Amino acid sequence: MAEVETFQVGSMNVHFQPSKKYKTTTFVLQIKAPLEKGSVAASRALLMQVLQAGTDAFPSRRAIRKHLDSLYGASFGGDVSKKGEQHFLTFFMEVPHEKFLQQEDEPLVKKALSFLTSALFEPVRENGTFKESIVNEEKQALKSKIKNIADDKVRYANGRLIEEMCKDETYGIHPYGSYDEVDALTAQDLENAYESLLSNDQFDLFITGPGKVGELTPVLNERKASFKSRAVETSTSVNGSTNNGREVIEHQDLQQAKLHLGFRVPYTASDAEYATVLVANGIFGAFPHSKLFVNVREKESLAYYAASRYEPYKGLIFAMAGIGFEQFEKATKIMTEQLDALKAGDFTEDELTTTKLMIKNQILEQVDTARGNIDLLYQNILTGRERSVEERVSEIDAVTREDVIRVSKAIELDTVYLLTGKEERA
């Protein structure tokens, strides 16, 4: 794969990677700030909605869509998320390259990039402030997004687990804020959020596609003076178990119980142990050959899905399964026993080798997609550890059985969360 070219435009870092794999150019603009208590997350989430709802030149969602249509249905969107105790606003854009289009000879990337930067710097304004009608519509849209999380039971259960597990930590904050926080936001809150974003946040723009960097630099240089933020350091506190396996049980009208276990692991992607945690989590539950799938599903037929996931910025591992209501104790026991087996070194050479192969395959597959590749590049920046794809692969190769046992011993059960039915089904 071609080298990444990195340069600065004002205070923004631009990372360009040419690639012939794609028929489109992908832009991802990452905007980072600390995750904070109070209504900061809510105001930034609303700001992200408003920034997608109109620019000077295209003053409504529909006007934006029509412009994107003229760029061959370019995609444009935004997302709000957290990694560790850092809050991210992410703009995303993708536009076809003209060499695959019969009737187009002008570089579409220029127009796309120029639109993307205008969404950030030229939102539609009225009397020196965000347009009231837009703010109200977007507030409504964000509130319904928050409300609808509860309708996806697995997502809801995972969110509730995090809330319970990290209730005294900044990480417990939802990236959208709460329904009430959004509801209470004022025009001034939004102004403050915008001003703070422009002067304090860290901007990283990733671009990958079949084009050349020379097509993009003129558009970016026009905006040079606008990127004037002073990037602040963000940090995440990595804690041990504070709840010692506390059980939280919630009842709803359901057909299947969602069992979610939250664990603490004292290592993040910034640590040398990162690769080992990936392998330990791989043996535990990330794959179909993993202990969770084999024991909960294949041996006991207790579940259709049984898996685990590692949050590499905060140091958390989540294990989950969809089970019959009456299987709570049995499933919890089997799931925690799988981790105990890891700690005791009770896993075969085959499990270790297979897991390493699966992770290496996953890394190589991930860089085949523009978004996947960009995620890895951004992780290098966030962790301050520059890992090339080859280095990632060799780090996995180097993990030993002893490493896995040592790291597994440091994994602690924190909270057991169960979302279950209103009554036992006969």
Added chain:
Amino acid sequence: MEKLHYEQLGETLYKETLDNGLKVYILPRQENNKTFSIFTTNYGSIDDQFTPMNEEEVVKVPDGIAHFLEHKLFEDEEGDVFDTFSRRGAQTNAFTSFTRTAYLFSSTSGVKDNVKTLIDFVQKPYFTKESVAKEQGIIEQEIRMYEDDADWRLFFGLIAALYEKSTVRVDIAGTVSSIQDITKDMLYQCYETFYHPSNMVLFIVGPVDADEMLTLVKENQAGKTFKEQGEITRIYGDEPATSYKKEDTLHMNVQTPKVLLGYKEANDDYPLEGLSYELAMQMLLDIMFGPSSEAYEEMYREGIIDSSFSTDFTMERSFGFSAIGGDTKDPDALVKKMRETIRSYKQKALSEEEMAITKKRKIGSFMKQLNSSEFIATQFTRYEMNDDDLFEVVPKLEALTLGDLEKVLQRHFVDDQSSIMKVLPK
């Protein structure tokens, strides 16, 4: 081996039909790390009434059997095929739709062995009484999981309202009680009827050599014998032209109501051939309800839709239907608005400009989709089984006229053929 070069798309596809009838397609993509392969049979959940191979009488098999068979093919005497793939660092999966069952893997090494394993496990059924019983518990949890998924229930609720006789109205996985009736003999009977190579397509995409891959597949197939097979008789039932229920409602544990408006095709006497008809329908839905439409903007402003609002058109062997809707605080207002929009489009002439911009947008979206190897392999197979060609999307799209769209608009959107499905909070 036939070589098909698509100049504008920059893709070259290799094709061969083997002596036993298996169709093999290979699309080399040297820039990628990943190889993706999918092995598909033209057999899905709607094929529940048929004349078994070498028999005379039509049989009716339990609901959910095609999906059950999909699960069970992963097991043979030696154990689980998941393990075989995992040991080579490959990921494997499968899915069952209304009309197809597909088995797939992706990997970045050991591709030849993985292709062999993929073909071999699908072509080697092994069912026992015990393994069938074990799977019933797992599939029961899969069904329960979908029962808690409100969007899934909404979509299938719409289909069950539209269709009275067709088996498309039955859930793909069947029901908790129907899967109890499945026996190993029934699985063998379905297998023998529908998994003949002449009813199947193999697609391979990735950094592969086409000659080498084809030789491998040919040698593999030459080592196996298959009984001659004629046409498969399938019975779909006599579906009336009008919708079964005008409206249906399901009360569930949700925060926000959901609604879909759908129209079914009254007969298979289509005014355009398959791919063109499907593209025309997608264009019409896009023009009337896409994010750049007037209706979308109005509904968003009124707060009766959010980003979940979408349109869909499904057209497969023996059936076709559209679905429009999403989450809404006011289902009745949304239905009224959707119906009014359709009525007004049926009364006025479509504009050239609208059609041109929609074509542009669809061509761009197609380019984005072509970045994905999974998309190409899965969709190419789907079109191939419907006697169409995925790589003809752009020319077919460009050839559509206002007259074509007008014909499709008047034919498809007929009130008698429509239903409304609602999911409301309890």
